[in-house]
Amino acid sequence: MTQDENLEQQYDDIIKYIDDYRVYVRQIHTRILYLPIKHPKTYLRLLKETPSEWRQLDLLSGKNSAFNKRTLTEVISDDDKASASQMILMTDYPLHALSVSLDCKFPDVDFEKLKQLHELKKSSFYRLSVKQSVGIVLATATILLKTFPQSVVARIMDYKQFELVTFGLACLAIFYTLLIVLPFWLKSAQAGVTHKYAKLVLEYTCIRKQSATKNKFSISD
Secondary structure: OOOHHHHHHHHHHHHHHHHHHHHHHHHHHHHHHOHHHHOHHHHHHHHHHHHHHHHHOOOOOOOOOHHHHHHHHHHOOOOHHHOHHHHHHOOOOHHHHHHHHHHHHOOOOOHHHHHHHHHHHHHHOOOOOHHHHHHHHHHHHHHHHHHOOHHHHHOOOOHHHHHHHHHHHHHHHHHHHHHHHHHHHHHHHHHHHHHHHHHHHHHHHHHHHHHHHHHHHHHHO
């Protein structure tokens, strides 16, 4: 089996590796939210440092600040310390460390091809959101109310009763739409988060490898 024939398997393995790290980071950050409850003294101590750290914050920098590392240390357990994800998270530049780790884990992978495949995966997302679905139902109900003149409706039923029936049908339609669309929407939202973070990692990895290749040729020249 050639590399091209196995791209889907390579893609699945790499996305899982990236997403496992992303989920781990999310779990660690969730623990930070519980610091005020579980460790109030530690939280207050860190809170005092926040204003000065905030002034030094550079949103364009991917560097892991000393303050961030201290905060993470407070919530990382002994079991976490043995994991590869923890070692990546605690480096100065986690994105770079994750990219290098990914490269070491999958040395024979063509990341440029996988980046292209990753872009194609966007089409598999369920595009219709819950908000759009509810909007369509409400718009349909509004059109029904405005399309039929009162004189026509009056021949069949009282207009107020017609409004009530239309409202009830709209509510049933919204409930049914949510019942059908919501699971797909949740899956789509989850896939979107995974796709967005994996895109960042794959693009950085491709840039890093291109730079390494150029430097290699420069040295050989």
